[in-house]
Amino acid sequence: MTIVDDGAAGGRTKPDGAGHSPAAAATPRPWIRRNDYTALEVPPLGGWEPALSVSVVIPAHGHQDKLDLVLAALAAQSYPSRLMETVVVDDGSAPPLRLPEVCPENTRLITSGEGGWGSAHAVNCGVAAGEGDVVLRLDADMLAHREHVESQMRWHHLADYLAVLGHKLFVPFTPGEPDPESVHTAVSQGRAAELFDPGSAEKHWIERIIDSTDGLTTADHKAYRVFIGASGSLHRGLFDEAGGLAGELVLGGDSEFAYRVAQTGAVFVPDLETSSWHLGRTQMQTRREAGTRYRHPFVAARVPDFENRRKQGPRQWAVPYADVVVDVSAASLEEAETTLAPLLSGSAPDIRAFLVGPWSELGEERRLPLEEELLDLRLIRETFRGDSRVSFVEEAPERDAAVPFRLHMPAGCRPTHRAVERITRVADKHAAGLVRLTAPGVAAHGPQALRLERTAAFARARRLGAGQEGLDAAVDRLYGLHWIGGAGILGEEEEPPHDWGRRLRAAEEAAEAQRARADRLERRLRWLSRGLPRRLAERLAR
Structure with a gap:
C-alpha cells in the first residue's frame, strides 16, 4: 500500500508511552545470525504501510543558515507527518536558534539545559523530550532526500534490534545557496540529488568498510564502527538499553555509543537506497590530526577493542577487555x-x-x-x-x-x-x-x-x-x-612472555640474512649471464 499522509496539522497519533506504542510492541524479532540481515525482506519505498512513530532529534550549535535548509528538507519527507516529530536541541547557541517558516509539522525547539554541553548531551536531551518509537539522530548540517526517513524506518518495522545508518555525501557549502524554499520544492519533487554538483561531492570513509563487507553482512564484531554521527536510527528501547550517549564526551561520543549498542546484540544495517547532502566538511576532515589526538584517550578508555589501545602497552583501562x-x-x-x-x-x-x-x-x-x-x-x-x-x-x-x-x-x-x-x-x-x-x-x-x-x-x-x-x-x-584444544591456552608457557625483544632481534637478523643471500644470488646470476656463450644465451632466451 502506498504511503498516505493526510497532512492534518496536529493530527499526529501519539504513542502510549516512549517505546511502548502498540506498533512498537508488535515489532517482530527475527533471528539474525551475526550481522547478516539479508533474511529481512525490506519493502519498496512508497509501497508499504508504516505504523511506528519516529523522533528526529537534531543537536545544533549555531549555523542557523544550515539548520534552515535541514528543516526545509525534513518538511518534505515521504514519511507521514502524523508519525513523525522533529526535536531541535539548541546546545547553547549565541544568538539562540529559532525555527524558520519552512519546517516540518510537529517540530519543537528546546535547549539542552543544565548538566552538560556538546552533541552527545544534546542528543540525550532531545531523545528524552521525544515520544517516538524510533529515534533518528540527524546532524544540523544534513540535508535529507525525500525518502531518507522512510527508507530507514522500513527496517525498524522488521526487527527492533537494528541500528540503521543513513547514506550521505559531503559537498561544499555557500550560505544562501540554495535557499530554504528551493530546497523544500526540490525535495518535495524528489529532486534533492540536483541541489548540488555530484562531481564536487566527497564520500565518507565508512563506505570502504561497507563495500568490502557486502553491505556489512560479512562484517566482524567491529561492524559498529560505521554507526557514527550524521544520520542513524534505532528503536527507543535499544537506545535506552545501551544507556544513551555518554554526555561527558564532547567529541567521540558517537563512536563510544555505537560500541555499547553493539554490546546489546544489535545488527548494523547501512541503508543505501536514499541519501543526503552533508553541508560542508566535518571537523575530522578539516582538523583530522588534532581531532584524532583529542578523541583517542577518551574512546580508548571506554572501548576495549579500539584499534590503538593495544599499541599503548600493558595497562589497566576504565573498561576491561x-x-x-x-x-x-x-x-x-x-x-x-x-x-x-x-x-x-x-x-x-x-x-x-x-x-x-x-x-x-x-x-x-x-x-x-x-x-x-x-x-x-x-x-x-x-x-x-x-x-x-x-x-x-x-x-x-x-x-x-x-x-x-x-x-x-x-x-x-x-x-x-x-x-x-x-x-x-x-x-x-x-x-x-x-x-x-x-x-x-x-x-x-x-x-x-x-x-x-x-x-x-x-x-x-x-x-x-x-x-x-x-x-x-x-x-x-x-x-x-x-x-x-588446550594448546597455547593451558599448560607450560611455550616461551617467556617477556622475550619479545630477543625474538624481534632474531627475526630482524634472519630477514637481513635472507636479503643478503638474495643480493648474492642476484649478483651471481648477472655475472653468469654476462659470461655465457652467445649461442647458449640465445637458446636459454628461447
Whole structure:
C-alpha cells in the first residue's frame, strides 16, 4: 500500500508511552545470525504501510543558515507527518536558534539545559523530550532526500534490534545557496540529488568498510564502527538499553555509543537506497590530526577493542577487555595461585578477576590459625586483596554490558600468560559467540568447564527469548560455538612472555640474512649471464 499522509496539522497519533506504542510492541524479532540481515525482506519505498512513530532529534550549535535548509528538507519527507516529530536541541547557541517558516509539522525547539554541553548531551536531551518509537539522530548540517526517513524506518518495522545508518555525501557549502524554499520544492519533487554538483561531492570513509563487507553482512564484531554521527536510527528501547550517549564526551561520543549498542546484540544495517547532502566538511576532515589526538584517550578508555589501545602497552583501562570468573570455594591457595598468577601478569592485563567463594563466613573471632576450616580461603583473600583488578564475591556478578568477553575458568588449571589474548583472538577469528575448551583434566561441561562468552551474543540470545537452559544453543544459532584444544591456552608457557625483544632481534637478523643471500644470488646470476656463450644465451632466451 502506498504511503498516505493526510497532512492534518496536529493530527499526529501519539504513542502510549516512549517505546511502548502498540506498533512498537508488535515489532517482530527475527533471528539474525551475526550481522547478516539479508533474511529481512525490506519493502519498496512508497509501497508499504508504516505504523511506528519516529523522533528526529537534531543537536545544533549555531549555523542557523544550515539548520534552515535541514528543516526545509525534513518538511518534505515521504514519511507521514502524523508519525513523525522533529526535536531541535539548541546546545547553547549565541544568538539562540529559532525555527524558520519552512519546517516540518510537529517540530519543537528546546535547549539542552543544565548538566552538560556538546552533541552527545544534546542528543540525550532531545531523545528524552521525544515520544517516538524510533529515534533518528540527524546532524544540523544534513540535508535529507525525500525518502531518507522512510527508507530507514522500513527496517525498524522488521526487527527492533537494528541500528540503521543513513547514506550521505559531503559537498561544499555557500550560505544562501540554495535557499530554504528551493530546497523544500526540490525535495518535495524528489529532486534533492540536483541541489548540488555530484562531481564536487566527497564520500565518507565508512563506505570502504561497507563495500568490502557486502553491505556489512560479512562484517566482524567491529561492524559498529560505521554507526557514527550524521544520520542513524534505532528503536527507543535499544537506545535506552545501551544507556544513551555518554554526555561527558564532547567529541567521540558517537563512536563510544555505537560500541555499547553493539554490546546489546544489535545488527548494523547501512541503508543505501536514499541519501543526503552533508553541508560542508566535518571537523575530522578539516582538523583530522588534532581531532584524532583529542578523541583517542577518551574512546580508548571506554572501548576495549579500539584499534590503538593495544599499541599503548600493558595497562589497566576504565573498561576491561575481559571479566574472568574463578570459583575458589573449594580451592587451595596453590590452585588459586596456579590459575590467577598467569592471568594477572599475562599479555592482556586489562582484565578483572571475580573470585567466587563464601567470603562472608571468614570471621575474625579467635581460632587456631593453622587448623581453621576455611584456611585456604583466608589465604587466597590475603594473597590477592592488594590487586585492584580482583574482587571477592559470593556468586558470579551480573554481566557487565560494556565488557566484550566473560571467561569462566576453573581453579587449579594452569593458563599460559597469553591465554586471554589467544582465546579471545580465536573468538574474533571465527566470529564465535561462545568458545569452549576440551583438554585433559578440564571438564567439558558444567560449572567447572572453561568457556569464553561474547557479551553481545548472549545479549541477543536473551533478547530473542532464550532462557538459561537453552542459552548456549541460542548463541550457537546466532553467532556460532567454537571448540578448541588446550594448546597455547593451558599448560607450560611455550616461551617467556617477556622475550619479545630477543625474538624481534632474531627475526630482524634472519630477514637481513635472507636479503643478503638474495643480493648474492642476484649478483651471481648477472655475472653468469654476462659470461655465457652467445649461442647458449640465445637458446636459454628461447
